[in-house]
Amino acid sequence: MFKAPSLEDVHTDLIIIGAGVAGITLAKQLNQANLDFWIMGSPFESQLAKAGELQNTNLPEGTVGLDFIQSMMDEIKELGVKNTTSQVKSMDIGEEFVLHTFRQKFIAKKVVLATGCKQTKLGFPGEKELFHKGISDCSVCDFPLYQDKIVGVVGSHEYTARAAELLAIGCKQVHLFWYRSDEVPFVSEKIIVHLKVDQIEAYGDEIIEGVKILTSGTEDNIQLNGLFVEGNPIPNISLVKDQVSLTKESYISIDENFQTSIENLYAIGDVTGSSKTYEEAKLHAIKAAEIIIKSMI
Ligand SMILES: Cc1cc2nc3c(=O)[nH]c(=O)nc-3n(C[C@H](O)[C@H](O)[C@H](O)COP(=O)(O)OP(=O)(O)OC[C@H]3O[C@@H](n4cnc5c(N)ncnc54)[C@H](O)[C@@H]3O)c2cc1C
Numbered sequence: 580m581f582k583a584p585s586l587e588d589v590h591t592d593l594i595i596i597g598a599g600v601a602g603i604t605l606a607k608q609l610n611q612a613n614l615d616f617w618i619m620g621s622p623f624e625s626q627l628a629k630a631g632e633l634q635n636t637n638l639p640e641g642t643v644g645l646d647f648i649q650s651m652m653d654e655i656k657e658l659g660v661k662n663t664t665s666q667v668k669s670m671d672i673g674e675e676f677v678l679h680t681f682r683q684k685f686i687a688k689k690v691v692l693a694t695g696c697k698q699t700k701l702g703f704p705g706e707k708e709l710f711h712k713g714i715s716d717c718s719v720c721d722f723p724l725y726q727d728k729i730v731g732v733v734g735s736h737e738y739t740a741r742a743a744e745l746l747a748i749g750c751k752q753v754h755l756f757w758y759r760s761d762e763v764p765f766v767s768e769k770i771i772v773h774l775k776v777d778q779i780e781a782y783g784d785e786i787i788e789g790v791k792i793l794t795s796g797t798e799d800n801i802q803l804n805g806l807f808v809e810g811n812p813i814p815n816i817s818l819v820k821d822q823v824s825l826t827k828e829s830y831i832s833i834d835e836n837f838q839t840s841i842e843n844l845y846a847i848g849d850v851t852g853s854s855k856t857y858e859e860a861k862l863h864a865i866k867a868a869e870i871i872i873k874s875m876i
Contacts, residue, residue, distance in 0.1 A: 586683040591617050592875060594678060594685055596667050596818070597693030599625035601848025601860040603651045605691060606660050608868030614875055617685065619678070621664040622652040626695055626812070626849065627857065631719045631745055636857045645719065670818045672841060691871070692819065692831060692839070692846040693864070699810035701733060701758065705781030705790075706808060713787030718742035718807045727751045728804035731790060733779055735760040739809040743770050746807065754801055756792060773799075781806055814850045826852055837867040845871065 593609070595602045598620035606618045622628060623645075630644035638647065656662065665680035670690070678685040698716055700706060706714060715721040718732070722745055732743045733756040740763070743755040747769040754771045757763050761775045778793040789802040814830045816823075824832040824840035830852030837845045847867045848860040 583682055588684045588686060589617065590686045591615050591661070592687065593617075593689040593691065593871070594619060594676070594687040595691045595693055596620060596670075596678070597625075597695055597815075597848070597850075598622045598652060598662070598664070599693060599695045599848060599860065600627055600648070600651070600857055601695070601854070601864045602691070602693035603648070603655055604861050604864035605693065605847060605868055605871075606655050606662075607651075607658070608865060609872065610655065610658050610660050612868075612872045612876065614872065617661045617663065617687075618655070619663050619665060619667055619680075619685070620694075621666075622648045629717050629719050631741070633857060638857075667818060672819075672822060672844070676844070689843040689845070689871070689875070691837075691867070692844070692850055693848045694815035694818070695849045695860075696812035696814050698734075698738075698808075699813050701779075701808055701810050703733075703779045703781065705783075705787075709781050709783055709787045709806075712785065713783060713804065714781060714806045714808060716808050716810075718745055718809065721805075721807070722746055722749060725750050725805045729802065730754070730805040730807065731756055731801065731803045732807045732809055733758055733776070734809040734811070735762075736809065736811045737764060738812075740764045740766050742807055742809045754803070756790070812849070814852065816850065819844070828852055836870050837863070 593616040595618040609616050627644040627648040633642050633644055667678045669679045671677040676687050676690045726749045729752045730746055730750050731754040735758045743753050747753045756773050756776045758776050776792050776794050780791045792799050826832050831846040831850050833846050833851050839846050847863040848854050854860045854863050
């Protein structure tokens with residue numbers, strides 16, 4: 580079997596893991612201080628890329644998350660910041676940090692975790708089997724495929740309701756399956772809301788054909804062309820979960836200097852739980868930059 584050759588090890592002073600708002604903002608600041616560092620991760624995997632039109636930010640009205648994060652990344656690339664979109668598969672923590680990607684090792688004295696959050700899978704029957712076969716976890720990416728079609732959205736988060744609103748613009752009909760909760764935020768009249776869905780099951784042979792739902796003891800069968808799973812965000816902590824202190828909600832615990840419980844390992848942005856928006860992630864990065872720069876010069 581063909582095996583891609585390994586690339587040469589990279590040695591650097593600091594690595595930022597995560598190319599979301601927090602990671603890229605930090606990279607921009609560190610670059611101004613002429614430090615030797617890398618940023619790893621893909622901006623297209625960041626939450627902003629999935630956010631659609633941004634709300635409650637100081638950015639101009641109508642700013643779209645995907646375009647904006649791409650422009651942030653382009654800016655730091657033009658400035659010459661060393662970067663790779665490779666995913667970090669694992670990290671050894673010793674005197675130095677050794678980060679393993681598919682083909683390469685990166686060795687650094689300090690690491691900043693800016694790994695953010697991903698949306699939870701809900702674990703209902705059919706979710707895994709029909710994923711990418713009519714089930715999607717990104718309404719912003721996939722909504723053009725469902726123009727004039729009947730779709731469902733399942734979850735119980737502010738972003739679930741926003742996904743339903745977005746889909747309602749072009750779809751023929753949108754069913755919102757409000758999962759195990761009866762507190763639904765305002766959604767437009769075009770959306771059929773199913774409150775307090777206790778159970779949901781997706782069915783279909785090659786592709787999704789519909790869902791069976793159980794709501795307050797009543798069963799229903801709804802035919803659909805697509806289903807969007809928009810669960811709650813959970814922190815991306817797999818690289819360090821058995822090694823650093825976590826908060827009660829499983830975010831990475833940090834002190835006032837953005838230090839984790841491991842020396843020279845910092846964390847910023849949504850992975851810490853103390854940021855949940857664009858502006859908060861950006862502010863974290865700006866404050867952390869001051870501290871990190873002082874520690875390196
Ligand atoms: C659907 C949705 C809508 C939203 N709408 C808004 C809004 O309107 N206004 C607002 O202010 N906020 C909004 N937010 C929240 C906002 O997007 C986040 O608070 C902010 O983007 C967090 O940035 P971050 O850099 O901390 O994390 P993230 O954006 O999650 O970025 C994390 C980065 O780390 C990378 N990564 C993770 N693990 C690894 C690894 N092992 N190796 C390499 N890279 C890794 C990821 O690929 C990604 O690039 C929304 C979020 C979502 C999901």
